[in-house]
Structure formats: C-alpha cells, structure tokens
Amino acid sequence: MPRRRIPFNTLLPTHRLLAEEIQVAVDRVLASANYILGPELEAFETRFATYLGVRHAVGVASGTDAIELALRAAGVGEGAEVITVSHTAVATVCAIERAGATPVLVEIDPLAYTIDVSAVEAAITPRTAAIVPVHLYGRACDMTALQAIAKRHGLVLLEDCAQAHGASHRGRKVGTFGELAAFSFYPTKNLGAYGDAGAVVTDDDRLAERLRRLRNYGQTERHKYVEPGFNSRLDEMQAAILSVRLDHLDEHNRVRQELAGIYCETTHGVALPAIDRSDGHVFHLFVIRHPRRDGMREWLERHDVETAIHYPIPVHLAPAYSHLGVAAGSLPTTERCTREIISLPMYIGLTHDDVRRVGSLVTQAAEELAAC
Numbered sequence: 001m002p003r004r005r006i007p008f009n010t011l012l013p014t015h016r017l018l019a020e021e022i023q024v025a026v027d028r029v030l031a032s033a034n035y036i037l038g039p040e041l042e043a044f045e046t047r048f049a050t051y052l053g054v055r056h057a058v059g060v061a062s063g064t065d066a067i068e069l070a071l072r073a074a075g076v077g078e079g080a081e082v083i084t085v086s087h088t089a090v091a092t093v094c095a096i097e098r099a100g101a102t103p104v105l106v107e108i109d110p111l112a113y114t115i116d117v118s119a120v121e122a123a124i125t126p127r128t129a130a131i132v133p134v135h136l137y138g139r140a141c142d143m144t145a146l147q148a149i150a151k152r153h154g155l156v157l158l159e160d161c162a163q164a165h166g167a168s169h170r171g172r173k174v175g176t177f178g179e180l181a182a183f184s185f186y187p188t189k190n191l192g193a194y195g196d197a198g199a200v201v202t203d204d205d206r207l208a209e210r211l212r213r214l215r216n217y218g219q220t221e222r223h224k225y226v227e228p229g230f231n232s233r234l235d236e237m238q239a240a241i242l243s244v245r246l247d248h249l250d251e252h253n254r255v256r257q258e259l260a261g262i263y264c265e266t267t268h269g270v271a272l273p274a275i276d277r278s279d280g281h282v283f284h285l286f287v288i289r290h291p292r293r294d295g296m297r298e299w300l301e302r303h304d305v306e307t308a309i310h311y312p313i314p315v316h317l318a319p320a321y322s323h324l325g326v327a328a329g330s331l332p333t334t335e336r337c338t339r340e341i342i343s344l345p346m347y348i349g350l351t352h353d354d355v356r357r358v359g360s361l362v363t364q365a366a367e368e369l370a371a372c
C-alpha cells in the first residue's frame with residue numbers, strides 16, 4: 001500500500017465534523033437578511049467575553065485590525081514606541097505601524113520562543129507607550145512579569161492572542177492580563193472563521209466604547225461622527241460560524257494537547273517545545289529545533305511529511321522593515337531560532353498514528369544527520 005502523504009495542515013476534517021451545525025448557522029444569517037452589526041455579532045461577542053472572563057469583546061475585521069484599533073483606542077500613535085518581538089507574524093509589527101507608532105523589536109527567550117522579559121526592561125525609553133507580547137505557537141508569555149513591568153512604567157499592555165485562544169498562564173486565560181488583547185479568527189487559528197475576522201477584548205468600559213465607534217466610521221450612533229474612524233467589522237456570517245466553533249474550542253485544544261503529548265513521547269534527537277506544567281499551551285503550532293533544519297525538512301519531505309517554518313525571516317531582516325534600523329546580528333537568539341525551527345503537522349484530524357509516524361521519522365532523520 002502506498003504511504004499516505006501527511007499534509008502540514010488541512011481544515012477539511014474540522015469542517016466535516018461541524019458541517020451540519022455551520023450550515024444551520026449560515027442559513028439562519030441568510031434568512032435574516034441582516035449581514036452587518038446584528039444579533040449574531042452581539043451573541044458571539046457576549047459568548048467570547050464570557051468564555052475568557054472579560055467584560056467586553058469587540059468584533060473587528062481581522063487580527064491585524066484588532067491590534068491597530070486597540071492601540072488607537074488606548075491613544076498609542078504618532079511619536080510612541082511600542083515594544084514587541086521580531087519573531088512573530090509580520091502582522092503584529094504591521095499593525096503597530098498602521099496605528100502610527102514605532103515598533104521596537106526585542107529578543108525572545110530561546111526555550112519559550114516568546115518575548116524576553118529582561119529585553120523589554122532594557123528597551124524602555126521615555127517614549128515607550130505600550131508592550132505587545134505575542135503568545136506565539138499557543139504558549140503564554142510570562143504575563144506575571146510583564147504586568148509588573150507595565151505597571152511600574154505606566155505602559156499599555158496589549159496581548160497579541162492570535163495564536164493562543166484558550167491558552168493560559170498560571171491557570172488564567174491569556175487575553176485577561178493586558179488592558180487590551182487582540183485576537184485573530186483567521187481560518188487556520190485555533191478558533192477560526194471561514195474568512196477574515198478578529199476581536200479586541202478588554203475590561204475597560206471606555207476602551208470598549210471607543211473600539212465600537214472606531215470600527216464603525218467613528219460613529220456613536222447613526223450619523224453621529226465623534227472622531228475619524230474605520231470600516232472594520234466582524235460580519236454576521238462569520239460571527240454565527242464563530243459561535244459554533246467556540247463551542248468546540250476547548251475540546252479541539254485538548255486534541256492538540258494530546259497530539260503534542262504523543263509527539264513528545266515519540267520524537268528524539270531534537271529540541272522539543274518547553275512545556276511549563278503550570279501553563280496551558282494550546283499548540284497552535286508544534287515547533288521543534290534542530291541545527292541542520294534544512295536537511296531535516298528535506299528528509300521528511302522525501303518521506304511524505306510536509307512541514308513549514310514559522311517564521312523563516314525575522315521581521316527586522318525583512319526588506320519592508322529595513323527602516324527600523326535593526327541590523328542583522330543584533331537579535332542573535334531570534335536569528336538563530338529562525339534558522340533552526342521546524343513546524344510539524346498539527347491539526348484536528350491528524351491521527352495518533354500519523355503523529356507517531358512523524359515522530360519516529362524525525363528521530364531517524366536526527367540520527368542520520370548526526371552520522372553524516
């Protein structure tokens with residue numbers, strides 16, 4: 001029997017599992033003839049806020065918009081510096097610039113792959129207005145330390161939760177530590193829509209109110225424009241679909257954790273994700289590290305296992321961000337991780353046998369690469 005190729009990712013199994021429920025939700029929206037800013041969005045916002053344990057969730061058009069509008073709502077713009085990492089999806093940095101602020105890119109912890117707390121302290125200047133920690137791969141940043149720094153220096157703490165729906169730090173969900181938190185519901189995220197969508201969450205009534213008007217042309221009510229705004233709304237169809245998906249989020253995160261556990265048991269000869277027992281990692285991605293990364297990827301590809309790299313070029317080395325003036329070599333940990341990381345298949349529908357096969361192939365590849 002020919003070996004089945006294991007894709008890096010596919011959304012089809014999740015869709016098949018939920019197809020009937022999704023169809024009901026979509027039909028309900030179609031029949032309502034109400035497609036923007038209606039009851040489906042309100043229902044999803046309430047449910048998502050309740051799920052996290054925050055007062056407000058404000059649906060917007062994407063995760064990138066969520067970060068930009070969160071900064072704008074908090075008054076972080078022209079002339080302000082915002083500390084974040086270079087080792088992230090480019091969207092984090094893109095959104096900070098769109099808000100008018102200057103991204104200040106700092107190092108990551110080489111084991112956690114998330115923001116290095118001591119690097120944050122060192123990067124603070126009189127112009128620093130905010131910190132944007134990214135819970136990369138589904139693993140929470142050290143929010144206890146970051147909250148203390150933000151408080152001590154009077155900085156806005158905005159969590160980028162795009163890869164960490166349902167993840168926790170010391171038993172408390174990410175998205176509840178910052179004054180604001182941004183979520184993306186891009187289809188491949190742990191909580192994914194069937195198109196673009198995002199949300200900002202906060203406990204602050206005034207920030208929530210400002211976000212609601214910023215996303216809708218700066219209106220407090222129809223034709224009452226109190227400040228220049230944007231068009232960034234989470235539509236009714238996506239909201240209805242997200243309510244269905246939210247019901248299954250914890251169950252799907254548990255599946256990811258189970259698959260990660262099997263990877264850890266069957267994969268040897270590489271650096272595995274560092275798992276802190278007190279933290280709830282939700283494995284948006286399962287990322288390993290090996291010094292001969294490219295050789296390992298080719299070997300896996302020859303054995304019908306597709307892999308990916310998140311991310312192959314740190315933001316500071318991308319041509320689009322040369323104006324930030326962060327020279328090659330100045331973030332050595334980030335640059336080294338970038339050369340050594342591999343994302344293994346991780347999704348709902350990947351079987352335990354698939355994971356065991358990938359784990360033993362990675363182990364074999366590590367042995368062969370060590371021998372030659």
Ligand SMILES: *Cc1c(COP(=O)(O)O)cnc(C)c1O
Pocket residue numbers: 062063064065088089091092134160162163184185186196197198
């Ligand atoms: C996906 C992602 C974003 C952006 O979300 P979009 O919905 O694609 O705009 C931001 N930050 C991180 C870390 C992401 O993974």
